[in-house]
Amino acid sequence: MSDIHTVAFGDVEIEVLVDGSGPAVVLLPSLGRDSYEFDPIATDLAAEGFRAIRPQPRGVGTSRGPLEDLDLHDLARDVAEVIERLDAGPAVLAGHAFGHYVARVLAADRPDLVRGVAILAAGARRFPESLTERVAKCSDLSLPGAERLEHLRAVFFAEGHDPAVWLDGWWPAAIVAQRRAMAATDKESWWTVAPSPLLDLQAGDDVFRPVPTRGELTGQFGADRVTVVLIPGAGHALIPEVPHEVARALIDWIRVLP
Numbered sequence: 001m002s003d004i005h006t007v008a009f010g011d012v013e014i015e016v017l018v019d020g021s022g023p024a025v026v027l028l029p030s031l032g033r034d035s036y037e038f039d040p041i042a043t044d045l046a047a048e049g050f051r052a053i054r055p056q057p058r059g060v061g062t063s064r065g066p067l068e069d070l071d072l073h074d075l076a077r078d079v080a081e082v083i084e085r086l087d088a089g090p091a092v093l094a095g096h097a098f099g100h101y102v103a104r105v106l107a108a109d110r111p112d113l114v115r116g117v118a119i120l121a122a123g124a125r126r127f128p129e130s131l132t133e134r135v136a137k138c139s140d141l142s143l144p145g146a147e148r149l150e151h152l153r154a155v156f157f158a159e160g161h162d163p164a165v166w167l168d169g170w171w172p173a174a175i176v177a178q179r180r181a182m183a184a185t186d187k188e189s190w191w192t193v194a195p196s197p198l199l200d201l202q203a204g205d206d207v208f209r210p211v212p213t214r215g216e217l218t219g220q221f222g223a224d225r226v227t228v229v230l231i232p233g234a235g236h237a238l239i240p241e242v243p244h245e246v247a248r249a250l251i252d253w254i255r256v257l258p
Contacts, residue, residue: 002017002018002042002054003017003018003019004016004018005018005086006062007055007081007085009081010065011065012064012066012078012081013062013064013065014056014063014081014082015055015056015060015061015062015063016055016082016086017036017042017053017056018052018053018054018086019042019045019046019051019052019054020042020045020046020047020050020051020052021046021049021051022050022051023049023050023092023115023254024051024053024086024091025045025050025051025052025091025093025094025250026054026055026079026083026088026092026093026103027041027042027053027054027094027096027099028055028057028079028093028094028095028096028099028102028103029054029057029060029096029098029099030096030097030098030099031097031098031135031139031175031179032170032172032174032175033060033096033169034056034060034061034169037169037239037240038052038054038239038243040243041239041243041247041250044243044251045247045250045251048251050251050254051088053082053083053086053088053091055079055082057075057078057171057174057178058075058078058177059171059173060171067173067174068180070180071184071185072101072102072105072181072184072190073109074181075105075178076103076105076106076110077106077109079093080109080110083113090112090113090114090115091113091114092115092116092117092250093107093116093118094118094120095119096120096121096238097120097121097122097123097208098178098182099120100119100120101182101190103117103119104117104119104190104191104194105185105190107194107195108189108193111195114195114196115196116197116257117194117197117198117199118198118199118201118250119200119201119217120201120239120246121201121202121203121206121209121234121235121237121238121239122200122202122208122209123206123208123236124208124213124216125191125213125216131155131207134151134155135151135155137151138152138155138156138166139170139172139175141170141172145167149167152164152167152237155207155208155235156235156236156237157235157237157241158203158205158233158234158235159205159233160233161234161235161241165240166237166240194217194220194221194225197225197226197257197258198217198221198225199250200217200227200228201231201238201246201249201250202214202228202229202230202231203230203235203238204230204231204232204233205233205234206236206238207236208236209236214228214230215228227253229249229253
């Protein structure tokens, strides 16, 4: 059972799930998703002597705060406040898909709080707009379940994994706020910045990260800064597909960090 904390500052309250004790690993979910799907990863981290910290984004769970006029720096500050209030820095940040945007912006804004950034199933720097449109349909609760399953299977899940696990767990208000925050933030202001080591944990069947783009981060920052790990047989969803493999890769990488 996770310990539940509330970190409050100004007009923001962030619900935080905490498992275990030891060096901190902050887990940040994908677009419009909650932190509960990290449950098996948090359990594995705690069993290996780490403290898994899961801030729920604004608009998710009991987390609340303004959802208008945000950028990624605002969302990164929410995580920074959590790390500081829980005396958890410098922490490893592990961001899944959209969550890696928040992680990397926080690393750029507050390098003092960040030991390393694990990028979990990040999309390529540029990918077809059609994929973004299909993601929107995956999370559109007004569409029939069968139609959403078709899109989930096409853009998120590799063959052999059940996309039905993602019919639930979407937070519409958070989706809107996070999309606007992305649009309001100059990608060049953080994409080219990596003050801490990176783990580029790629899914072998991720349509957002085709084979020709797998070396993007290594090419940008160099092999001495970026560790690449490929998990075959997983898609962009990654976390519900192979959580224990993700946890193992995280633990192995963290153990060799400075």
